[in-house]
Every structure is written in structure tokens, then in C-alpha cells.
Amino acid sequence: MKYKIVAESIPTIPWENKPANSSEIILRYSKNPIIQRNHLPTTNSIFNSAVVKFGDEYRGIFRCDDRRREMLLHSGRSKDAINWDISPKPIKFANKPADLPEFEFGYDPRVVKLDDKYYITWCNCCNGYTIGVGYTYDFETFYQLENAFLPYNRNGVLFPKKINSNFAMLSRPSDAGHTPFGDIFYSESPDMEFWGRHRFVMKPTKGWQSTKVGAGPIPLETSEGWLLLYHGVLTSCNGFIYHFGAALLDLEKPWKVIAKSAPYLMSPQTIYECVGDVPNVVFPCASLIDKDTGKMCIYYGAADTVTALAFAYVDDIIDFVKNNKANY
């Protein structure tokens, strides 16, 4: 490996090798989608979901839109990170802070292990969309904390370790609807209850990232900086197109962008990415990394309908970012 990764090593990560003649950095899993929209009898779609290593197995928090078309979080378990057993009941959070409204709807979860807890962040519909925060030890009992921010906010993504002795989170302030703008910001918290020291990270500029940008999976600590996969949206005459690319953020001051890729890493091209409830979406929310080989397994929602998988080497992505720096 060319670059050093700071993360748990997950040697049993799912993997398919690229075809010999491929110049692509990202390889879609040949059996995509790994989770179909009707995986549960009550679901309309399962996508934009997060998974983590859990002992010898895997656990995940899944965005399951039910047939009312309401957005719920379900937990799931898997032995191979591909075949998932998703709980038929949505997650119920215990210990909700007083005077917060009952959990109603939530979506686009991320999960990260920090100390002994698995922290979950999600878009929490709580008098307006904002970042919900909770944690679990076992993916069976879930505890809710205060929302991180005021509405309107989406795509809250925690860093996997404290920065400047504080918890740190990326998020994307938005509006009350389908938000036609969106910058990534960085915030810190001493206690996961009060948040501040907000810093601007990056904004939409051109091409595939011209309408809005938002953090994807938990950032990965590398020798070159925090490696962040992020989605970017272009507005065609027939709607939004969601792609994703990558950036390197300063290790100490992650609001400083070392480099970001001018080209995308992936755009919606397959039938399951181009056709579904929201055509033309690839939306990554989680990755598994084998620190020894640099194999990265990316979980992404496709067309806001199904869950898919893609493979890449971290070295390749970092080189791609360095060699294709956007100067905007």
C-alpha cells in the first residue's frame, strides 16, 4: 500500500476483482442491488443505509421507507455484509430528551464506532429536518441524544475520533424542501449535547457538484488527510442527478480541504441507479475498509430505491483525488 490508513482492519470484507481491462477506479458489485426494495413485506424501498463491522459479524442501520412512503430506521445483521437480515420493526429509541417530540420519521443514517459506543446520526424529522443523534452498544437497544443542530440540516456525519478533544461532525445545512443548494460545514461538541465552532468546509461549484454537496460515509483517516467520499448534485432540465466523488481534508483542521476531485468517482449509469423512485441517484452512506490491503467496500443507495455495493482501493481513490484536483 502506498498510503497509510488509520482504521479497524476488516479482512473478510466482500470483494470482487476488477476486469483486467478496466480503467475504472470503482467497480460495481456484479450482483447488485444487494437489497431489493421489497426486501421486507412492508417496505417500499431500502437505500441510503449504513453498516459497520460488529465482532465477527456486521450490523447496519437501514433506511426503510414503508408503504405509507414514510421514512424509518431499521436495524439489521449480517454474517457476510452482503446478505442482510433486517428487523421487521423500526428502531425505537429509549431515553429521548424531555420535551423533544416523539421520534416520527428519520432517514439517511450513518454509523460510527467511537470508544465503546456505536453512534448513529440521521436526518431527524423533528419540527423540521435536522441531525438526530443516538447510540447503541449492541444494535438491540438504542438511546437517543439531543439533536445536534437546529433545523434545517441533513447528512450529519461524525468523525471516527475526537478532533481538538471534541466530537466532530460534518453536516449540510439545507431548507425545508428539496433544497436546491447545500454546503458542507464542520462543527464540534465537547459532550454530544452542545455544538459549536462551526466552520465552512466546501460548497457546490461546477459540473457534477454544481447544485449541492454532502458528506457520505464516515471519513477515513489516512496519511494524506481525512478521505471523504461525498455526493454532488447537478440539476439537469429533468431534475437532480446525484454522483459521488472524493476529497482529502486536513487531519487537524478538517474544515480545510487539501484536495477534491474534479471528476466524479461514480455517476448513475446502471438500470437500478437510473430507474426507481428517484431516477439517477448514487448516494453512498457507509464503507468498510480493510486497513491492510486498502480494500474499500462502499454501500450506496441507488435511485432512492435499493441498496448497492461497490469496490475500490483506497490508494486508487487518493491518487485519483491528487491527480484530478479541482481548482475551484
Place this chain on the structure above:
Amino acid sequence: MKYKIVAESIPTIPWENKPANSSEIILRYSKNPIIQRNHLPTTNSIFNSAVVKFGDEYRGIFRCDDRRREMLLHSGRSKDAINWDISPKPIKFANKPADLPEFEFGYDPRVVKLDDKYYITWCNCCNGYTIGVGYTYDFETFYQLENAFLPYNRNGVLFPKKINSNFAMLSRPSDAGHTPFGDIFYSESPDMEFWGRHRFVMKPTKGWQSTKVGAGPIPLETSEGWLLLYHGVLTSCNGFIYHFGAALLDLEKPWKVIAKSAPYLMSPQTIYECVGDVPNVVFPCASLIDKDTGKMCIYYGAADTVTALAFAYVDDIIDFVKNNKANY
């Protein structure tokens, strides 16, 4: 059968049995779509159409958008309700009320037998979209009546018998464009010429029915109330998604909703429902019912492009509504 149906019995209704392991209430016909977009050499698409039993055969009124992309009504005949012989010429209405403009364009027809006539309602482009009304005895000669309402209105659906001694119609007041709202209202007429006693029935609320709702096929009289299939629209960031669900309306005061389903019955999921002139549309306009078995055969437009068929038992739908009541 669990519930009683008041309707003509149609024992030769098309039918396919559900796979043994299916938990779905609605089954798509395996040979969908039953009518292709280029069924006639002049058509761009055939969808959102209505059929009825007619003697030993079936007759229908079809929305045929021609290659100018104008919307016209054609009549059709079939022996099995699946293979249709559609007239190459649009319907010409006789007896147009004086000073109404010539029939120009019309779409989304419904048909119902009432006494000795087959009444047709459609969205009539007549100085603005409104509900056109006509009738036929034989599907060969068609007579036009006064428009039921002022513009702007769509989805006018007659009840199959008089209520409070009046003709009764559901409709969805709208605006002059692609209407981002829409409630269902109920109206009565002593004579099919003058309409009044307008009552609010239901409005969009949440999830799949959050943007607008509109009546689908002719309501079915049952022991539990009028069974109404209705479409509901959700606005994603890339446009409208049309689903359908069901409601039970009071038999005497059909503007009173006894129950409506929180989940949808069907959402666009197949390639012919998700891809076409308007991606992501299922839009039911007619059903055939065998009153003795409760078999219901639903005709629906898919992606505003083709006509498709689905099967369900009335008992199952009524139980579904009762067991999944929306409290909103």
C-alpha cells in the same frame, strides 16, 4: 366471501392466481402491459382508460394520445377484456349543447352503466380543463351533455347509482397546469345538467398521498361502504410519483370517509411503470368485479404510456383498508 358486493356479476373476468408465497394484495398481470403505446399506428401512447362489461363482451373508452401528442378518446371492443380492438378513429360526440366549443381534446375517461345508458366522464379541454359528460347505448353512437363543472377540474367519477335521488360524482378541482394540489369533492345533480351540493371528501395528507389525491375507478358498493380506489401523488426531488390506495365511503353520505389506507396498494415498480413519457405512474381508471367471488380486475395506466392490468380480491382490499387505517 366476507363482505357483500352490490354490482353486476362478471364471471368471465380475467384472472391469474397469486404465487403461493406472496403477501401482496395486488397481483400484476404477468403479460403486462396489455396495450402497448403503438397499438394503433397513430398513437404515441394508450393509458388511463376505462372498460365495462357489455353483454357477453367488453367495451372500453381509451385515452389515445396521438403523435401530435394530443389527447383523444377512442372506443374499443374485446371478447376477453385483455385483447382489445380499438377503433382507429376518435369518438365524435353528437348533440353537443349549443354554444359549447367543439370537442377538441379529452383524456382520462371513466365509464359506468346507469339505468340503460353507459355514461362517460372525462377531462374535457373546453376553455380550460373540466369534466365532460356523455353517454352511449352501444359504444357506436355517443351523445354529449353539458360539462358538469366550471374549469379547472379533473378525475370526474360517477357513482353507479343515484344517491339521495340524484346523480352523484366525485371530482378533483385543480388548476390550469400540472396542479401541485388536489382534494376529492362530491357533487350531486338531479338531471345530469345542473350540479350542486358540493361536499369535501378528502385531501392529500402524508407520504404517498401528500401532494394530491383523485378518484380512480367507479366506486364499488359493498356492505362496508363504497369501496373507492384512488390515486395519490408524492413529490420527490425529481417529480411526481403516482400510487394508488383504497378508501371506504359512507353509503348514504359518500363524502364521509369511513376509512382510508395509510399504506398504498400499488406503487410504480416495474419497468413499464417506471419508464415512459411520465416516469413512475400507476393510475387506475376502471375495474371489473365478479360479485360472487369478489375478484377484481383493475385497469391502470402505467407511466402515462401503456395500459396494464392487476388482480385482487375485494375482501382483501377491504380488510387492508380496515387494518391499515390512516388516522390523518
Place this chain on the structure above:
Amino acid sequence: MKYKIVAESIPTIPWENKPANSSEIILRYSKNPIIQRNHLPTTNSIFNSAVVKFGDEYRGIFRCDDRRREMLLHSGRSKDAINWDISPKPIKFANKPADLPEFEFGYDPRVVKLDDKYYITWCNCCNGYTIGVGYTYDFETFYQLENAFLPYNRNGVLFPKKINSNFAMLSRPSDAGHTPFGDIFYSESPDMEFWGRHRFVMKPTKGWQSTKVGAGPIPLETSEGWLLLYHGVLTSCNGFIYHFGAALLDLEKPWKVIAKSAPYLMSPQTIYECVGDVPNVVFPCASLIDKDTGKMCIYYGAADTVTALAFAYVDDIIDFVKNNKANY
């Protein structure tokens, strides 16, 4: 007088003579506005209101927006048609048809005497804006009838006599918001309960009447046709501008426009018409006519804030329409 008027003669109509050198057809009352916005301690504004002769006195229905900024109807009485005693309490209608929601809000009333009743129409907020209908004998007790139409509709204006043996009404179908379009339609009813035979009358075309048009005061029967004052809206880069002009409609078939004026009769020009809750509005809702002299006294709302008065001769208006016919 040049033209014949069919109407009650009201010799004590308010009047000011035009300055000798004026070429204007319409003269604003020198003491405008006649009703200030805070005329009642509870009102935010009083405008778009209707008045009629009542014995030796005058009665009126006033749009009084209260300080919640909700729209209510109040009755009022006057001896001289200029100084008004407006009831501090909103009108309560008796006899509301069953299953219609309670009267909530209403605005822009018109009043007409027909047989022994004074009929009132208004924009009735009843699960959407539509035309409310009621009547009174004495302006003390008010009775509510069925709404004339389904939502969304505004500016319902009755004719002062039956046409083709039916009650007849002009109205302007609209949408659920601040409607950026609007045609005038004509409808008939045998009984003030069921309405039909809807006919298109006129649509917005150019200039001051390019965005929407709507009927103003009760049409006046003359030897030249029904004389209709109507408002027309132009959309500037800073919003709507409301003017009014005049048209002559066929006496037998009032949906046939004999002539309409290309120039407006009045546009907002004074400070009380240009400044207020909605800048740049003149909006006529009533007129008093002395049939013997042709004096016409026009009551109009100014800037959606106050009530004003203007004077004109019917002969002058008819000549103006005839000599300035729009050919569009």
C-alpha cells in the same frame, strides 16, 4: 340620455360634477376614501364591498379584514350612501346546508335585488375558495344557500334578473393561491342550488387585462346589452396592478361579448390606491345607478385597504366601449 337603462331609479345617488376641462370619463370622489381602514376598532381594512338601495336608505355588505388579518363580511347601513354605519359584528348566516363546514372566512361580496330577496355572493373559504350564496330580506337576518360551485372560484356576480328562465352568474375559476390567470365564465341555475350550462365569456389578453379578468359590480341592463364593469390585472416586475374597464354582453346570451374596452376606465393613481396592504389596486364591487339620468356611482376597493367612490355617466361608458373596442 342616449341609451336606455333597465334598473331601479335612484335619484338621490351621491354625485360630484366633473371639472369643466376634464376629458376623463370617471371622476374620483373628492373626499375619498369614504371608508377608512380603521373605521371599526377591530378592522385592519375595509374594501371590496357592495351596496344597494334599500327603501329610502342604503344597505351594504362590507369586506372587513380584522386584525388577525382574516376576512369577514359585515353589514352596514347609510342614509346618503357615503357615510356608513357598519355593524361591529360579522354576519352570521342561518340555515346553513347540512354537512357544509361552518362559515369561516369570506370576502369580496356582491349584492343584488332579485324578486323580493337581496342575494349576496362572496368568495367563501370552504375547503377551498368558492362562491358562497346567501340572501336577506332586511340586512338583519341572513340565510345561506349551497355554494354555487366547486372550488376554486372567485368573483361570483349574479345578474339582476333571470336569463333563459334561470338564475345567471358570472364567476372567475381560479386556483388555490394568488392565481396568475383567470377567465370570466357564465353559469345558470334553475333553483340557486344546482348550477350548470357553463359558458366561457372572456379571458385575459393584453395590457391592463393581460393576467386575469373578473366581473365587478352587478351587470346593468341597457339598450346596448349588459354593461359589465370588470377588473383586469397586469403583472409588472413588482407585482399585480388592478385596473378596471367595461364590456357589453349580449342580452340573451350574456356569454357573448359585444364589445370590450381596449383602454381601461380607471387605474390606480392616487396615494390611497397606490399605497396600502396591496399597492396598486382599484377593484369595483358595486354601483348605484339613477336610470333617469344615467348617473353611475361606483364603489371600489383601493389598495386592498380602503373603500372609495367614483362617478360616471352610463352614456359615457357605453360610448367609450363602443369607440375603443378591443379587437382581441
Place this chain on the structure above:
Amino acid sequence: MKYKIVAESIPTIPWENKPANSSEIILRYSKNPIIQRNHLPTTNSIFNSAVVKFGDEYRGIFRCDDRRREMLLHSGRSKDAINWDISPKPIKFANKPADLPEFEFGYDPRVVKLDDKYYITWCNCCNGYTIGVGYTYDFETFYQLENAFLPYNRNGVLFPKKINSNFAMLSRPSDAGHTPFGDIFYSESPDMEFWGRHRFVMKPTKGWQSTKVGAGPIPLETSEGWLLLYHGVLTSCNGFIYHFGAALLDLEKPWKVIAKSAPYLMSPQTIYECVGDVPNVVFPCASLIDKDTGKMCIYYGAADTVTALAFAYVDDIIDFVKNNKANY
């Protein structure tokens, strides 16, 4: 006095008595506006500004839009709270937190004395509008703290004492433009650096407060709860209209609304409120209260152009809220 006020007593508050026959609770100052738009040779307008008692004098933070039409904060001093000496130079904040962008533009300040500091909050243009926070001891040197929240936020208003041992702030999350929505939220901070425990307070509902609501002057502690003046916006067909009304919030849990007024307290009615850069705006940002008499002197921006003054008794306002409670 009927109700008890917790505040500094300011006996030299400016005051005019109401006309004997007035039923109005709020009285406009007869010499309004007190600050003209061209008060400084470089200003386009001065409005939406805040003042406080300072020793025997008064100090203020003024929104001064310069002739580039950029929004700046200037400090000012006055002996009588009516005649103001405004510094010709905008405020420069010292001690800006590292990595925050330079102060660029800011507007709509509020000022409150808390312990020994005068805290200032404002809408800070800092990679998006959010709530800037600073303080001064002397209105000569100003220190900047971290922004309270992520963008997009406006109308941040501090409470004049700690609640639950924390600093407490109201704010109105918004979007990146002229925000057509807006709820009031409540947040706490242990240290004026990190904020959390966000709670929903109130949202727009009907009438004058149907589009958005936002906190006005610093809340006033009374025996009946926190008395909050807040602006509310109605959207007419020609734009926003800004009014203000009042609410009582729970003393311990200020996110609980005890009562709010259905009618407004003030709407734009005078020429300087209806005509200017933004027609039809009254926007209160500060009040001076004499705790012994309950006299309240309200400073408000008019038409986004000038600064005006109005008088009221706290007792009257509290009674008004109690007697005119909105049930929505």
C-alpha cells in the same frame, strides 16, 4: 400596575400619551421616524436597530445599509433615546475566533445586558446567514464570539438572564434567500460557544402570522411569563407584509407558549411604514421598559428604510394577549 415586571427601571423613557378617545394599545410617536434614511451621508437606510439603557444615557447598535446597499452595524449614543449620534464608521469586532471569515456584512442586531456585558446578536453573513454573537462593555470596543448556529438562521434574540443555568436564545431557522417560511426555536448554551437543547417554540399559522414568525426585542420577564413581541408575515399577491404581535412564554421552559395574540398589535399603516425600500414593514428589534410604570417604548424598523418609535403599557399588552388568544 396589574402585572409584575422583572427589569431595570428606566424612568426617563421617552413617552407620549395616547389621545383620549383611542382604543389602540400601541401609539406611534408623533415625530416618527426618529432616524431618517440619510441620517449619515453614507447611509441608504437605518432601521431594524437595537438600543439599551447605558448609565444615564442610551446606547444602540444600528443597522445601517450603506449606498452600496450592503448591511453594516454602527454604534450610536443618545441622551434622550430619541436623538441619536450614530458613529460614521461601522463596528469592527476584535478577537474573532480563528478560521472564521472576516466580518463582511451583518444586520438586524439585538442587544441585551447580561451580567457585566452587553451582548449583541445579529444576522451574520458568514458563508451563509447565521447568528453572530459579540459583546461590549462600553460600546467602544466590541468582541466577537463564535457564531451560535450553522447557517441558515436569522433573528437570534438572547434572553436577559440564564435559564436552567444556561444562556438561552430564540432564533428563526431560515433558508439562503428571502425565506417563505420560518418558525421560532429556543436553544441553550453553557458558555456562549456551544449551543444545543434546541426546542420548537412556535410556527406561522394564519392571517398576519401565516408565512413566518420571528422574535423581536429581548423578551421581558413578567409575572405572567416572558413577554415576547414577535413579527409575523402575511404574503399578499404583491409581497410580504410584516406586522407584529405578542406572546407569553413559560418562565421555566420558554419554548412553551402560554398564549399568543390572534390579532396583531401593529401593522404597517403610515406612509413611512408602507413606502420605502421594502413597502409594508414594521419590524421591532428593541424596547425600553420602565418597570415601575410598565411604560414600554418599542423601536422598530419601518419599510426597511427608517427607524420609528411606538409606546405601550405592558399591562395593556399582556391583557391583549390574554383576551385575544389564538387557538392555533
Place this chain on the structure above:
Amino acid sequence: MKYKIVAESIPTIPWENKPANSSEIILRYSKNPIIQRNHLPTTNSIFNSAVVKFGDEYRGIFRCDDRRREMLLHSGRSKDAINWDISPKPIKFANKPADLPEFEFGYDPRVVKLDDKYYITWCNCCNGYTIGVGYTYDFETFYQLENAFLPYNRNGVLFPKKINSNFAMLSRPSDAGHTPFGDIFYSESPDMEFWGRHRFVMKPTKGWQSTKVGAGPIPLETSEGWLLLYHGVLTSCNGFIYHFGAALLDLEKPWKVIAKSAPYLMSPQTIYECVGDVPNVVFPCASLIDKDTGKMCIYYGAADTVTALAFAYVDDIIDFVKNNKANY
């Protein structure tokens, strides 16, 4: 005088001296507006008009919106440049190029003397708004040339002499409606028939010039460059506000901006500028200059309703631009 002006000297230019204590560069004429909206019995408004010296007298082309609210060009004559005799009939152009549609509507004219002709440019409604071009020798007979550009374009302003041996024009490409954007471009023509060599000049940036910018009067040749007055638009929550400022353009390559003013020179502040058909507009279309004294007399439309006059010294304006350069 500090700077040299290249222009005809007009010693009898109207003039009022500034008050002694004024720091303003621009002085409004004390008897504004000089032309009222009803100056002609057929006009709704007269504004955005152009005037020139003509022998010992003055001539002008006036935008006269008639009472249909259609935009027409009238010629006018004056002895003192303040009191105008405007022809009651719109201008008819002779020699219209074949196959161009008849002159229908036109507005916002500019006039410049070039060689022996007075060239007129205006916004010509000709299958879309574009720049109409014509000329006259005597303001009695007018000749039409080819439109300079394809739609959509407005604010076409000729230079008063050839540049690079070509005719030269500034214009502002726009869209088919109330255009919420707008840059100034420069174009050349060898023959007033074919145009090309289009160059970008400047775009909207911030503050008063953040939405769109457009050239005003004919540029004035000075020793410091072409002095251009131009309007700039800011979008408030209640609509557009039109201001004007000044720029200096390179004499040889006028698409190169030497400097432009960060602050505006004038914003709408008087009642006749803030109230009218379009509130908050000052829009300059012409100036008269006395080259010996540098006195400049600016004609501008106010509130899209009336015509007004303002005075300034060219030296002052040039210094203002140089001392208040925008760095954006």
C-alpha cells in the same frame, strides 16, 4: 473643470444649484416630476424617455404607455428642456425592412446624434423583445432600420461616435419576461445592419447592482474614459429596486471597465420614485451636458410612471467613481 469632456456644449441646460450643506453629488430638480403620467389625455404614464439638443431647442422621444397599458414612442419638442410639447400620436416609422413585422410596441428609447442623423434605439417588441434601430433628421419623419440583435435584448445604447471605425452599441441580453439577470455587452457594426464582435462588459455583482445592470444615457466621452451612467437592480423580498451608478470605460476598447462605483449615485427615495406603477425605480435614459462647465442634466423615469430630472457635475461623478471603485 478638472476633466475634459468631448461633447456638444449646451450652455442653456436647465440647472438648479445644490443647497450649501449638501454632500450629495446628484440633486433632484425641485419641481419634479417634469412630466406627469396624464400629460396626454391618452397616457397612463410617461417615463424612461430620451432628449437631445436640436438647434436652439430640444427634441425628445418619449415612452408613453397608453391606457391599454401598451408601450409606444412619441416625439416631443421643448424650448427649455423642461416644459415639453409631446405629440399626441405615436411615431410611425417609414422604410421598415421587408418581412419584419409591423411596429407594434416599443419602449425605453435612447437618442444620439451621429453625423447628420439622430439615431434612436429602443426595446422593440418584434417576435420577442430586441433592440429596434431608427433615425430621423428632423423628429418629424422617422426611418426604421433592421433590429440590431436577435431577441431577447433590452437597453440598447449607441456610442456617440464610431469606435474602431464601426458603430458601437451597449445592450443587455435578457429573457422573455421580467428577467432576473442581466449583463451589459458591447457590439459593433460596420453599417447599422449587421452586428458582431460582441464583448462582455460587466455583470451584476453585489448590493444595488446584484440582480441586473443596464446602460442608461448615451456614454459621455471624457479625458478619463467613457462615462457611463447605468442602472442596477437589487431584489428585495418585495421586488426589484432600480438604482443608478456610474462607470468609466476604456476609450478604445469600451468593453474594458476602468472603474465602476461601489455605491449608487441615486436610489428611489422620493414619493414619485417610490410610489407608482412600479414602486422603487429610478431609471436614467438621457443626459444633456454643457461641456464647458461640466453641468449634466439627467432625465430619468420614476416608478415607471413619470419623468424626472436631476443635476450633477461631471467632475463630481468622475471623482465619485474613482474614489469609490468597486473591486468586484
Place this chain on the structure above:
Amino acid sequence: MKYKIVAESIPTIPWENKPANSSEIILRYSKNPIIQRNHLPTTNSIFNSAVVKFGDEYRGIFRCDDRRREMLLHSGRSKDAINWDISPKPIKFANKPADLPEFEFGYDPRVVKLDDKYYITWCNCCNGYTIGVGYTYDFETFYQLENAFLPYNRNGVLFPKKINSNFAMLSRPSDAGHTPFGDIFYSESPDMEFWGRHRFVMKPTKGWQSTKVGAGPIPLETSEGWLLLYHGVLTSCNGFIYHFGAALLDLEKPWKVIAKSAPYLMSPQTIYECVGDVPNVVFPCASLIDKDTGKMCIYYGAADTVTALAFAYVDDIIDFVKNNKANY
């Protein structure tokens, strides 16, 4: 052949015969798309491209959107007009006119041979979208000329010979975004530098051509007039749908439309036309014609993603236009 074609004869044009029973005029190539989106390792999509005969081979200018999602022009060569060798580097133009900004982005090229040059027009992003013009002799060195017009303009298409001794171009004035309108205009130039004599050709009317229209391939001179294929857009509730049809233009005065087709010739119906970056687009930019047989080979972009091919006889298209004339 029924009609005479004036063009170079290209006997080796690609061709597939229609199925015997087809009533379609246009036949899609069975191996469509001929160019896949990832044809080059750097491309996101290749579509809306133009080809010409070049000696015994073919050359083309291809719209290649790269993976930044920026639009670039690449040249390509082919022996059979189906299998293309596209240069991996974008075209660099030499000889750019002074003071024009550097070539940044460009798209939707057309190519035509005129005298000894191959002229290229494209949508040139140059301070706003406008028509870029260049030429080549060999498809290796490319020279840039002045932009033909001011922004905003798209779909500039040259005629293959001079008209009235001038170069002639069709174009579609537009706005700065995804333009919801668009007429075709005609312009002339004596020298490819200055353009004028602009004439309106046609506008959107109804059905498939109700939102905007734009010229497609280079017009074909025939005995019946210039045969123009043009795209037309209909706005469904889920976005734009791009079709194409045909028109005949007067040979001498090509702005005069002899006839245009009421029905479309092709609408998006296959999976590669309905699914991709912009669903539901067929967009023709070039055709090859064998003048002896009338075989026409149409190159069109599909779904803004890939390049496809279709076949038709010129005789059939001309008859189609004549027999299906739109009367609007």
C-alpha cells in the same frame, strides 16, 4: 425518387431496411446506440453530435461530457459512419478573436461543408451561452471566428449554401438556464463576422412542440423547399420530453414556413432514449443523405447520454410533412 435533392451524394451511407409490415417512416438502427457513454475512459456521455462525409471517410464533432460533467467538443473519424474513433483530447481552437474569453465549454455542435471549409457551430459558453463559430479544412486544425450572436442562444445551424449572397443561420434565442420557451429565428451575415436581418421562423405551438423548438441537422435543399428536421419539447408533470419532426422552408426566404408536421417523426420510446442523464430525449444534430436514393441517415442524441442512428427516405419525410401539415 419523387422529390429532387440538392446535396452531395453519399452512396455508402449506413442503411437497414424497414421490416415489411412497418408503417413507420423512421427506423431506428438495430444496434443502437452506436456510441456508448463510456466510449472514452474520460467521458460521462457522448451525444448531440454531428458528422459529415470527408473524402471516402467520415468525420465528426462530438459532444463529449467528461466526468467533471463539463461539456467539450472532440473530433472523430470513421470509415463506415458507424464505428467511430474519437480523439481523446478536446478540440483546441486556434486564432481566437482578441478579447474573447478562452474556450471554456461547448456543446451540441453542427457541421456543414461550405465552399472549401467545414464550418462548425456550437453552443459556446462565453459569458453566457451563445453560438460559437469555427471552421476546419481537415478536422485536425480548427479555427475560431467571432461568436455569431449575443447570449443567450443555442442550436445555431448554418445553411449549406449562401442565401441572398449571405451566410445564413438558424438559431434559438434562449435564457440563462434550462429555458422553458424557444422560437427558431433566421439570420444572415456577409462575412461570418457581423450578423443581422434577423427573421422569425417558427415558435412552439401545441403537443410535442408546445414548449420550445430548435433546428436539428443542417437543412437539406430539395425541390419542395429546405427540409428541416427540428426538435420540439413538451413539458410533462415530470419534465421535458424531446421529440423531433420536420418542416419545409421557402428556398429563397427560409424564414417562411411552407409546412410543418403536426405529428412528430420520432419520440423517445426505447430504453436508451427514455433512461439516462436526461430521460426522454431524442435530439438530432446531423444527417447524411444519398441524393440519388433519398436515403437519410439521422444521428441523434438519446437521453443526453448516448449517440444513436435512424434511417428514413427523404421522399417519405416530405410526404409526411405535406400530408400532416399543422395548421398552427
